[in-house]
Amino acid sequence: MRSLFAFSSSRIGRWVVLVGWLAVLGAVLATTPKLADVRQNEATQFLPSSAESTRAAELAADRFASDSTPAIVVFHRDGGLTDADRAAAEDFAAWASSDQAPDLVSSVVSPSMVPQDAGLVSPDGSTLTVIVGITGNPADESFTNAVEALRDRTSQIDSADLTVLTGGPAGLIVDFVSVFSQIDSFLLIVTVVLVLVLLILIYRSPVVALVPLFAVGIVFQMSDGVAAWIADVFGLSVNGQATGIMTVVLFGAGTDYTLFVSARFKEELTRVEDKEEAMRRTMAGVGGAVASAGGTILLAAAILLLAELRSYQSLGPVIAIAVALMMLAALTLIPAILTILGRWSYWPFRPRYRPDEPQASEGVVYGHIASFVLARPATVLVATVVLLTALIGGMLMWQPTYDRLESLPSDTESVKAFELLREGFPAGEVAPVEVYVQLPDGEQVTSPQGLETVGRVTEAFGNRDVVADVTSPAYPFGLQGPSAQQLAQQSDGGGGPPPGANSGSISEDGRVARIEVVLGQNPYTSSALDTIPDLRSVADNVANEVGLQPDDILVGGGPAEAYDTREANNRDTLVILPLVLLAIAIVLGLLLRSVVAPIYLAATIVFTYFSTLGLSVLVFNALGQDGVSSSVPFFLFVFLNALGVDYNIYLMSRIREESRHRELRDATSHALASTGGVITSAGLILAGTFSALMTLPLQDLFQLGFAVAAGVVIDTFITRTLIVPSIVALLGRWNWWPANPQPERRRRNDPGTAD
Known part of the structure; x- marks a missing residue:
């Protein structure tokens, strides 16, 4: 080296x-x-x-060959839609079905195309939807252009009283892609300018x-x-x-x-x-x-x-x-x-x-701080611990969120469209749980036996109190509507479902049925996610009843993905974070050649983390944010500790270096005075770089930026400046146990004397 x-x-x-x-x-x-x-x-x-929602998504991608992503065009008028509004929606559907529409449009479904509006019109008559299927890779520019073409068309219909917005999965994907495409350049510019200004002010x-x-x-x-x-x-x-x-x-x-x-x-x-x-x-x-x-x-x-x-x-x-x-x-x-x-x-x-x-x-300011801390270490330690403990109290308001819509700005078109849907339709209808039923070889969903099997599965989910409604090829208009077999008999006396009634709910090979389970509450709340295990138990039980294997019925969709994310996140929090802390403690132990110092330094890391999390929760609630992104606590711990440990290393290695020539208290005072300005400058710059995330239009990154910046400030000005030096002073020579470094002067004069 x-x-x-x-x-x-x-x-x-x-x-x-x-x-x-x-x-x-x-x-x-x-x-x-x-x-x-x-x-x-x-x-x-x-x-x-291995997550069930992942396997469900893979099955859907493999077997449902149309591979279209729905754009949901929402028409809304307070007080109820007029006949002219409905006519405007049908005119839009006709345009989307014509040669003038983008080439990627694969299907269009409007209220007039299905019996009894098929759930496309809200119960209060204020909102209706037109579903436009868009093919292609959502990451491609052509996909974005197709959605933007729909939005250009709807903007010509939108008026002061009639709101027309394009959202749904396709709109949401395009809005996320738009936001992420701006992250790199914008964040880079903000970070560079911020760091440059801070460095010029410091140096x-x-x-x-x-x-x-x-x-x-x-x-x-x-x-x-x-x-x-x-x-x-x-x-x-x-x-x-x-x-x-x-x-x-x-x-x-x-x-x-x-x-x-x-x-x-x-x-x-x-x-x-x-x-x-x-x-x-x-x-x-x-x-x-x-x-x-x-x-x-x-x-x-x-x-x-x-x-x-x-x-x-x-x-x-x-x-x-x-x-x-x-x-x-x-x-x-x-x-x-x-x-x-x-x-x-x-x-x-x-x-x-x-x-x-x-x-x-020998910084004057930090020289005075060092003198103050080392003169009364116990008082300083107690006072700072009380302060940070009070911040931890903010955890009482802790509420995680798993709704991806919460991440986007509220003025994003897809978010506004989803909000209109939530107001007009049952809460769970916006993001239903998707259940995939795979029938044995040689059996088709549209056969009498296939419809009976799918129907029994549909009814099993519909019997749960948490479920508001269920649609499937067997019940295309929900459990309260006529079954597919009844509709077929009414239309032509056949045994299969009527054309269009099950569009998109049967795989290309006819062996897989997609069932949509509408929950009776916001599907992304914690209580709604708690229902996913129950729905999966229903799937296992009914699979046995109809002669299928448990893996033949998979529960997926947005709410199930959120549940699986929550469970994996909880597991990673319990396993990964302690390992990160242990790794940091080992590095500190090797660097400082001490067992004691890494223990209390790791303890201060955890203490700073929870106080930061408590403060962040208080601030997010004050800003009116509905919850804390589920990934923020995990990333906060990793970055606050992996980056904040720099200051531990810089300060403690300097204390140990000075201990070779001075008594421990004098060494601590000199080290704090020498490194305090550097640590403060570095902390401000690190906090500033993470605060740059707060300028981005994504709530997840805003929250992460604030939390890490706040944690670095607490770590820099309280933990590293006050708490650690006070602990060093109180422990004295035990800081370096089992080693016992002594000043060179004392080792020469009295090698047998303890430090």
Whole structure:
């Protein structure tokens, strides 16, 4: 490691390092795709492959060959639709069925096309829907253009009293794609500007402020290309959320590492005249801390591979690639750049060589804070613990949300369309549970035996109190309407369902039936999700009654996907988070060569986490947000700890370093005074980079950005500045047990004396 540092700062080596990084960047840009081109945002892509809703989605994709995604066009008028409104809806349906409509439109269903409106008109007559099936890959631009064409047409119908909106799954997908397509460039611009402003304010130098942005920019482009190549070649599922998180993690961690190096380099330049020697001393002092800090994030990223949720799994490699490259850059590229610039790095306030003067690193403000904390450590510890405990009380208002609509802005067209549907139709009809019934070989759904089997399954679900209605090929208009066989007899005396009555509910080969189970409440509430196990028990029982295997009836759809997500998330929280904490404690133990210090440092990490979560819940409730995104607590723990441990490492390694020359209290005071400004600056920048997520129009990322930023501020100004030094002072020499480092002066004078 020392030879690497020496080479990166040497007269020739620093130029070799700089040119080498630029050459590798050019090769990556020339040979790899962009991460934005290989992203996936379908919910089932990130559930465990063993989840029943995943298997149901795979069965649907395999057997229902039309593969169309419905766009639901909503017509709404307060007080009830007029005859003219209904005529306008039918005119729109006629246009969508004509050659003037987008080529991807595969089917159109309006109220006039089915008997008794078939549930397309709300009970109060205020809302009706026209269902337009759109084929193709939702990720393709042609799919987006098709939905936008529908919206252009409906905008010509929309008026002050008649609201016409295009939503449904197709509209929702297009809106999500639109939001995610803006994330990369917008987030990158906001983050760069924010970091640059903070760095200039901190260093009062435009030169050193540009160093981390230059280095992070190189690493960002390389990480994007390498991660995209892995996703493309090995089938790694990556969504827009992962790329957004990678951006802020990279800028936050990269700026932190640069601050650690540049602050120590500036300090060494006042002690050493030769800039190469100053950099060698700098890296000898902070190189281990940077490597350990990066190592903890790499360990956390590796542990994410053990998660059941593939959205967590996919984030692990993306973060690992970015942080590994950033750590390597912090140990080679950044020292090379700073050594090339030398004292000009800090222009116009260049550090001068003054070996005989007191070191400027003794920060006045943090020197006073250190004196205050170490004079009354017990009082400071109790006061801060009481404060953070009060914040934990916010957890009493904790309410998770699993509704994807909650993530999008309320003024998004698909969200407004869904809200109109929720007002006009039964709550569960907007997102029904989808049950897939696979009949034995040789048996068709439309046969008398097939309809009887599907009918018995339909009735079994309809008997549950939580179910408002059920539709299927056997009961195309719900259990309260006529059965398919009755309709067939009324129409032509045949034995099968009438044409169009089961459109989209029977697979191409005729062996799989899709049953839609409408719940009697909002299907994404916790109580609604709790009904999924009961519905799956119904499926198992009725499968046995009708002579099918349990796997022949699968319960899927949006609510089931949300339930499976919740269960996998709960499992990952209980398994992954303790492993991350254990990994961090092990790294701290190896770095500090202590058993005691990692224990209380891990405890402060957990304490900071819960206080941050409590504060976040209070703020989200105050902002009128309905709940906390289910992924926020998981990501908060991972990032707050994996990134916040940088400050633990930086402070504690400096305390241990100073303990070689000073008594512990004096060493703690000197370390806090020396590192306090750097930790504060790094914390503000890390909080700032994550707060950039709050500018995005996605509630999930807004909440994550606020929570991590708030946690970093608490960790920086309370945990690391007040709590940790007070614990160090109270424990004294027990901090380093079983080791017992003593000041060199005492070891020489009295080697047998305890510290």
